[in-house]
Amino acid sequence: MIFKSSKVNEFRLWGLLLTMGGMALMIVGLAGIVFNWGTIGKIIAGIFMVIGMIAMLGSMAVYFWAGMMSTSAVPLQCPECGKVTKMIGKTDRCMFCKTILTVDRRYAPSEKSDNELASTPNQN
Incomplete structure (x- = not known):
């Protein structure tokens, strides 16, 4: 990254x-x-x-x-670092902390949180 x-x-x-x-x-x-x-x-x-x-x-x-x-470009506030950054297109990265940004939920990165990973049973 x-x-x-x-x-x-x-x-x-x-x-x-x-x-x-x-x-x-x-x-x-x-x-x-x-x-x-x-x-x-x-x-x-x-x-x-x-x-x-x-x-x-x-x-x-x-x-x-x-x-x-x-x-x-659309100026918006980064949820990670809190600085105002500019976004071009449907997805972009923060100019400061490189976090993936989007205004459309369809393009949001899908990541499981730590709580979801901990509650998932082991499939061994």
Whole structure:
């Protein structure tokens, strides 16, 4: 459950990865100029700069999309931690404690409580 997160945070994570990847590609591309590889180095730098710029523009699109979804998300109070979190769709996770949240009882996780488990006879 460590790697599970709310949907808004997942989109933000992909935006961050695209940003970092785009910057890394642009930095790697500059090696063609820094190490003075001549004409082929300038071509490599140009190609990597364009690919990095496309990744950065993709990051901007993902962040914009996450922001638009965040404005239309349903704010509700988490029953576990008590903090106000945003929910997208029929089920989502709390942004803070990762508890599964839903507004529809059909999608609620079915878990037996400790009292129900203790009162169930052993079937050995």
